[in-house]
Amino acid sequence: MRKIIKDKKIIDDSWVVLTEAQDPLPSGKLIVSVALWQSHKEQLLSHSDEIGVLLEPENEPAEIADDLAQFSLIAINFPKFADGRGYSSARELRTRHHYNKEIRAVGDVLRDQIYLMARCGFNAFAVREDRCINDALNAFNDFSVNYQADAVEQRPLYQTR
Amino acid sequence: MYVYSEYDQKIIEERVAQYRGQTERFLAGELSEDEFLVLRLQNGLYVQRHAPMLRIAIPHGMFNSQQMRKFAELSRTYDKGYAHFTTRQNLQLNWPKLEQVPNILEELASVQMHAIQTSGNCIRNTTSDQYAGVAKDEIVDPRPYCEIIRQWSTFHPEFALLGRKFKIAVSGSKQDRAAVQVHDVGLYLTHNAAGELGFKVYVGGGLGRTPVVAPLINEYVAERDILSYLEAVLRVYNRNGRRDNKYKARIKILVRAMTPEVFAAKVEKEWAELKDGPMTLPQQEIDRVKACFQPPAYEQLEEHNEAFLGKYETDNAFKIWVNQNVVTHKVPGYSIVNISLKNTSRAPGDVSAEDMDIIADLADQYSFSELRSTHAQNLVLADVKQSQLYELWQTLKSHQFATPNIGLLTDMICCPGGDFCALANAKSIPIAEQIQRRFDNLDYLHDLGEIELNISGCMNACGHHHVGNIGVLGVDKKGSEFYQISIGGSSKEDATIGKILGPSFDEDEVADVVEKIINVYVEQRTEGERFIDTTRRIGIDPFKERVYAKNN
Numbered sequence: 116m117r118k119i120i121k122d123k124k125i126i127d128d129s130w131v132v133l134t135e136a137q138d139p140l141p142s143g144k145l146i147v148s149v150a151l152w153q154s155h156k157e158q159l160l161s162h163s164d165e166i167g168v169l170l171e172p173e174n175e176p177a178e179i180a181d182d183l184a185q186f187s188l189i190a191i192n193f194p195k196f197a198d199g200r201g202y203s204s205a206r207e208l209r210t211r212h213h214y215n216k217e218i219r220a221v222g223d224v225l226r227d228q229i230y231l232m233a234r235c236g237f238n239a240f241a242v243r244e245d246r247c248i249n250d251a252l253n254a255f256n257d258f259s260v261n262y263q264a265d266a267v268e269q270r271p272l273y274q275t276r
Numbered sequence: 277m278y279v280y281s282e283y284d285q286k287i288i289e290e291r292v293a294q295y296r297g298q299t300e301r302f303l304a305g306e307l308s309e310d311e312f313l314v315l316r317l318q319n320g321l322y323v324q325r326h327a328p329m330l331r332i333a334i335p336h337g338m339f340n341s342q343q344m345r346k347f348a349e350l351s352r353t354y355d356k357g358y359a360h361f362t363t364r365q366n367l368q369l370n371w372p373k374l375e376q377v378p379n380i381l382e383e384l385a386s387v388q389m390h391a392i393q394t395s396g397n398c399i400r401n402t403t404s405d406q407y408a409g410v411a412k413d414e415i416v417d418p419r420p421y422c423e424i425i426r427q428w429s430t431f432h433p434e435f436a437l438l439g440r441k442f443k444i445a446v447s448g449s450k451q452d453r454a455a456v457q458v459h460d461v462g463l464y465l466t467h468n469a470a471g472e473l474g475f476k477v478y479v480g481g482g483l484g485r486t487p488v489v490a491p492l493i494n495e496y497v498a499e500r501d502i503l504s505y506l507e508a509v510l511r512v513y514n515r516n517g518r519r520d521n522k523y524k525a526r527i528k529i530l531v532r533a534m535t536p537e538v539f540a541a542k543v544e545k546e547w548a549e550l551k552d553g554p555m556t557l558p559q560q561e562i563d564r565v566k567a568c569f570q571p572p573a574y575e576q577l578e579e580h581n582e583a584f585l586g587k588y589e590t591d592n593a594f595k596i597w598v599n600q601n602v603v604t605h606k607v608p609g610y611s612i613v614n615i616s617l618k619n620t621s622r623a624p625g626d627v628s629a630e631d632m633d634i635i636a637d638l639a640d641q642y643s644f645s646e647l648r649s650t651h652a653q654n655l656v657l658a659d660v661k662q663s664q665l666y667e668l669w670q671t672l673k674s675h676q677f678a679t680p681n682i683g684l685l686t687d688m689i690c691c692p693g694g695d696f697c698a699l700a701n702a703k704s705i706p707i708a709e710q711i712q713r714r715f716d717n718l719d720y721l722h723d724l725g726e727i728e729l730n731i732s733g734c735m736n737a738c739g740h741h742h743v744g745n746i747g748v749l750g751v752d753k754k755g756s757e758f759y760q761i762s763i764g765g766s767s768k769e770d771a772t773i774g775k776i777l778g779p780s781f782d783e784d785e786v787a788d789v790v791e792k793i794i795n796v797y798v799e800q801r802t803e804g805e806r807f808i809d810t811t812r813r814i815g816i817d818p819f820k821e822r823v824y825a826k827n828n
């Protein structure tokens with residue numbers, strides 16, 4: 116089973132990505148695209164297990180804002196690690212929409228981006244499979260002080276020093 | 277100048293450790309070229325034509341003699357004994373070894389310096405007025421705000437991987453010496469009708485392929501709200517800026533596509549949620565940072581020093597230097613001294629290790645140990661006693677730092693160009709030298725007055741050619757180097773993009789063409805009219821006719 120990092124621990128991942136509509140739905144926890152969610156809402160809502168949604172870099176959190184209560188997980192895809200739009204998506208989900216369940220980084224997820232991703236509100240990381248997930252755990256210790264407020268610490272350094 | 281708190285120090289030390297780890301993993305093959313590229317760029321390390329280049333941040337252009345000596349030492353130990361001051365007030369080492377960069381960073385950290393975010397698609401070093409805190413026309417000292425913005429932008433979690441680089445400049449005086457309106461965000465300190473301090477905010481300026489003077493996006497953002505406002509601007513850019521084409525990825529393209537009005541409205545909406553939240557700057561924090569920029573212990577002096585006046589009246593060379601390179605200080609009896617890094621003995625902005633040590637000594641001896649770098653690639657001693665000017669001038673002269681050409685035609689801004697840069701279409705340093713040699717008559721130069729000539733080796737515009745009163749751009753024509761000339765640009769408060777005269781010129785024609793342009797100016801100018809004003813009054817046609825006239 117694939118391993119991921121969640122809440123700074125390595126765990127087995129049991130979510131399945133559903134790329135096309137199916138009737139009946141496969142069993143288990145399913146992650147669907149925004150388009151699939153919007154076109155098959157009724158069917159997905161009747162699913163017996165948990166549902167998650169996958170945001171691409173161009174998807175605005177606002178597109179799913181009304182349905183957040185239905186999702187146990189929001190995955191944010193990084194087709195290329197250098198495309199930083201997903202950082203703002205996670206931050207908005209946490210600080211504007213107050214989404215408090217799992218936000219998972221998927222795709223080109225590498226150790227060197229994890230520290231800042233965590234600050235933007237990601238708490239789960241599907242580290243790229245060719246990379247050492249144990250090594251990625253070290254990323255959380257890159258810094259011990261931050262200047263800015265973020266999705267985890269609401270006060271910037273100048274409010275706490 | 278700003279002095280690090282324990283937090284600032286900790287952050288740069290942890291950064292050194294992080295970057296060392298990244299370098300080691302790259303060398304061990306655990307990071308691919310492409311992955312490491314993004315990481316090293318975030319740390320100012322380019323790989324260019326001959327070797328890597330490391331860009332060291334000089335926040336808002338302020339540094340001290342100890343840091344200058346460290347630069348000298350680093351350039352001796354890790355480089356070829358010289359370094360280069362850039363148009364963004366930073367310092368570049370041209371030949372460091374990639375494996376040694378972590379050690380260089382560790383040494384820099386020991387003197388409160390770093391290379392964080394000096395390149396890459398992130399928020400870059402915030403630049404400012406080289407005369408900040410001492411200029412007579414200053415409304416408010418911009419440096420504390422630059423430092424506050426530096427801290428906010430350093431490892432900002434949300435904006436580390438933007439669509440493109442992002443540059444902020446701040447000015448607090450009547451005259452804009454920081455090219456504010458050609459930045460991604462430009463800020464002018466200002467007062468509102470109630471006399472409260474805030475910022476005028478311009479967004480979406482820039483040079484490069486698509487030169488744009490930034491539109492005004494907000495007339496007044498209060499001092500305490502500036503970080504939440506910037507956060508809103510950056511979020512709108514990060515979410516909406518183009519990612520499909522690197523030449524269309526700067527915020528200037530987004531602002532233009534959306535229109536400034538729609539962009540401003542989107543920012544306003546985003547800001548509504550952040551405003552008055554925890555990002556609001558407490559007065560206490562503003563005061564803490566301001567305390568680092570208190571004026572040095574000035575003596576009470578006469579407005580005019582007798583001995584100085586005596587020398588000024590009797591030594592003509594000294595008088596010329598004072599008139600051109602020395603600027604009036606806001607405190608009586610003190611002067612601002614420009615150290616010219618423009619003469620035929622060096623590439624514009626280059627300084628040798630020996631020179632760096634000498635300049636550090638001069639800062640200790642004459643100017644409270646502080647130095648500034650300027651966007652025109654010169655250095656400044658900001659607090660020199662008038663009574664010591666003569667003595668200082670003699671020392672500067674003996675080291676070729678006293679060419680009295682600040683603001684004149686030969687005080688050129690020039691990028692490293694084809695001699696160093698892999699992206700260049702053409703060389704730029706030899707062009708600067710060609711023009712230096714042609715206009716070597718100081719009396720004539722002084723008669724011509726203020727003319728900004730800027731040279732870039734390609735359309736990336738590192739040498740700010742678009743906003744030069746005269747701009748020279750290297751272009752590639754069937755594999756040979758040619759130069760396109762524009763006139764009428766300005767980077768000041770009246771920021772303007774220059775107009776291209778026409779077809780480009782061969783390398784050895786450039787000085788001739790500049791001379792023809794100057795001749796038209798001399799013939800056409802009215803009493804006391806500056807070059808830029810003449811070009812605005814008569815337009816480019818008379819210049820065009822002259823430079824393209826058939827000989828005979």
Ligand code: HEM
Nearest residue numbers: 322324362363364482483484691692696697699736737738
């Ligand atoms: C030698 C290696 C260098 C490389 C490879 C390099 C690369 C680049 C590139 C690719 C751009 C493109 C910007 C765009 O698309 O907007 C750029 C812009 C710029 N560079 Fe450099 N550069 C180098 C050296 C320098 C130096 C030495 C300076 C200062 C003298 C400098 C100052 C700038 C500035 C001010 C811009 C911005 C122009 C704008 O506002 O758009 N660069 N550089």
Ligand code: SF4
Nearest residue numbers: 691697700733734738
């Ligand atoms: S303007 Fe072009 S040639 Fe000059 S330094 Fe920049 S990228 Fe290189």
